[in-house]
Amino acid sequence: MLKAMPAECVDLAFADPPFNLNKEYSSKINDKISEVDYLEWCKNWLDEMVRVLKPGGALFLWNLPKWNIHLGAHLNQQLNFRHWISVDIKYSLPITNRLYPSHYSLLYYIKGEKPAIFHPDRTPISCCRHCGGEIRDYGGYKNKMNPKGVNLADVWTDIPPVRHAKYKKRSANALPLKLMDRIIAMSSDAGSVVLDPFGGSGTTFVAAELTGRHWIGSELDCSAIAERFASLQGDKEHLLDIQTNKNILFKQDDLARQKKSGRKLSKDYRLQINGDDCQCDTDEIVQSSLFVNS
Ligand SMILES: C[S@@+](CC[C@H](N)C(=O)[O-])C[C@H]1O[C@@H](n2cnc3c(N)ncnc32)[C@H](O)[C@@H]1O
Structure with a gap:
């Protein structure tokens, strides 16, 4: 597929290839060469x-530090190298005589x-x-x-592993939607073209589709992607939750917890409701259904 594509046509290229760890894929590839x-x-x-x-385009490569x-x-x-981003997700059991592998590169x-x-998220x-x-x-x-x-920052500690049955799209290897939303938001705009040659369960394509990007990709076994696209409602709800909780100084859930435990948020923080600065206190924010990121 890549060979058939013209030069310089993609704004953002992302790859999450098999890691050569002898895993079983539904596409039956040899993952131990x-x-x-x-x-x-x-x-x-x-x-x-x-x-x-394209010139100015971004390439992201997800793999083990070893590769x-x-x-x-x-x-x-x-x-041009920009960053080695460490994504803090434990991916293996502790091994004697080694440090505990705890980040993907x-x-x-x-x-x-x-x-x-x-335009990186905040x-x-x-x-x-x-x-x-x-x-x-x-x-x-x-x-x-x-x-x-x-x-x-270049260390991401807030990406949850795909564990929740509701969001887990298949047995192994699906990346978290939050990770792909963050990458896509950082290096593409609505209307940009996003490429992922190793589609897997289609997380990149879903994040691109739901945020108005064009996307192109390949996968040896597309059945999981086709099934996922047949009903995107769960992914839509998940993405809305992800997007509501970024580009804000405090999550509404955290403010509600503060209120419940009798804490008072410092008045020094500048907060926003619906994109406008506000001088309101925690109570008003917690009650406000308008507290969404702009
Ligand atoms: C680690 S998974 C990708 C998971 C994906 N990022 C997600 O979130 O679901 C790697 C995928 O690459 C696919 N693959 C391996 N070799 C390929 C090839 N030559 N062309 C297209 N896909 C390939 C495998 O079938 C596997 O589903």
Whole structure:
């Protein structure tokens, strides 16, 4: 499919290939080949992804650190490195004599000097799951905090593994919708073209579709994708929840927890309701059904 595509036609290219871990895929691919062959195979499709990427376009590669250290060295020869994003998700059991593997690598590259599109999400202040209180003390900087949330860092600790039966689209390997929404929101606009050559359960395509992007992809066994697209209602609700809880300084749930535990939010924070600055207190915000991100 990649070979059939014209050069420079894609705004955002993302890949989550098999990791050569001897996993079973419904497409029956051999997921245990030699390290040399695996890296050669990856470099082949990466070169095609680079070719079809528009100038200023973004390429993201999701893999284990073990593979991305090699694949990053290869991409460095053709693209501009932006970030190694660590996504804190435990993916293996502890192994004797090793550190506990606890992050996936998300490589982020740009074709050319400057990204054509870059608007990273802002994240809400992290709060205690029990009392809603801020986990970090922002001291005298509270009034300097952007009412739309905290700057996105290159370590993502807020991506939940796909565990919930309601959101889990198939037995293995589906990426969280929140991850794909974040990548797509950062490096594409409505109307942009998003590419993912390893469709799996179609998470990239769903996030792209529901946010008004065009998308193109491939998969050896498309049955899970076809089934998912037959009813997108669950994904729509999940995405609405994800989008309601980004680009805001406090999640409404956390404010409700603060209120329940008798905490008072500092008046120094600048908050917004419906995109407008507000001087209101926690009660008003918790009660407001208008507290949505703009
Ligand atoms: C790790 S999964 C991708 C999961 C996906 N990101 C999601 O969220 O559901 C990798 C997928 O690549 C597919 N695949 C492997 N080789 C392929 C190829 N040559 N062309 C297209 N798809 C391929 C496999 O069938 C598998 O579903």
